[in-house]
């Protein structure tokens with residue numbers, strides 16, 4: 001099977017391709033490297049670079065690195081073919097600004113039977129610089145709001161409290177999520193699930209989980225409840 005066929009799962013190809021930009025570690029080849037320029041990690045052919053983050057690993061020589069848009073990458077590729085002695089000048093104004101106050105936004109439908117047990121569902125409010133954030137992650141948190149809306153429209157009273165959460169500042173270290181976890185712990189709340197939609201606003205096909213093996217087993221127990229709705233991928 002061709003390798004690319006195995007990479008249909010969201011982020012498999014992205015994860016494999018992004019390391020040069022995110023770690024500042026070039027595959028230098030025989031000539032060494034002075035800097036890193038990568039094609040934006042996106043399928044879209046446009047003028048908007050997907051810049052994302054760069055963190056130098058310990059011991060790695062810190063080379064300047066930047067992502068350019070897919071259109072610019074095609075142009076650069078062509079220019080390199082046409083001019084073997086092409087020289088490139090890079091100038092980068094990226095900087096870390098001081099932190100500022102921001103907020104998670106939460107709406108909830110109170111549980112009728114176990115109100116202190118929670119299911120949180122949502123996405124993150126912030127987006128990455130030049131992008132508009134429609135899929136990362138506007139559509140994700142809208143899906144959370146839709147959960148509450150549908151329950152209300154159908155007049156379903158949930159047993160447990162359901163929260164639509166718009167987590168703030170996910171892109172810079174998941175800080176809104178951590179603040180939410182601290183708040184929840186401080187209030188002695190018990191969450192049976194916290195679900196984030198953050199892989200594009202399309203039809204959900206399943207879940208990934210970063211919890212313990214025990215929690216993963218719990219998730220798998222619910223698989224049959226989801227399958228009639230087309231959610232089948234619980235394997236990661």
Ligand SMILES: [Zn+2]
Pocket residue numbers: 124136137170198
């Ligand atoms: Zn996201």
